[in-house]
Amino acid sequence: LYWLYKITSVMERLIVFATFAVALTAGLYGGGDDVIELTGANFHKDVVMSDDLWLVEFYAPWCGHCKSLAPEWKKAAKALKGVVKIAAVDADQHGELGGQFGVKGFPTIKVFGADKFKPTDYQGGRTANAIVDAALAQVKAIVNQR
Secondary structure, eight states: OHHHHHHHHHHHHHHHHHHHHHHHHSOSOOTTSSOEEEOTTTHIIIIITOSSOEEEEEEOTTOHHHHHHHHHHHHHHHHHTTTSEEEEEETTTOHHHHHHTTOOSSSEEEEEOSOTTSOEEOOSOSSHHHHHHHHHHHHHHHHHHO
């Protein structure tokens, strides 16, 4: 019976380790939040071909600053739902998108406004309130240009 305890203990450890490893490699968004996950497959159709204003975070799942931003990004996405599109790109998995838009560090937030081929860098605060305020200011600027 002792050997069975040892095997169970080792197996339990392996299961815990595997679960932890999967959690570390998983993206920061998905499931129940309002952040739109972008990939190389959907970016052009969803963002570039859209008339909507998009704020897109380029992140790496291992990045501490990205992990800190994630809850605020989710709150901003919920507050702006139906007004401004809030999205995220896992740059580890979709690095070609980061390179295409000059992403050099994480997290990088780009604003895709009227000219989707020339996004601007978001330099504002990293709280949900600051993100929402900046997004609404961008919406107002677009409306005033019409």
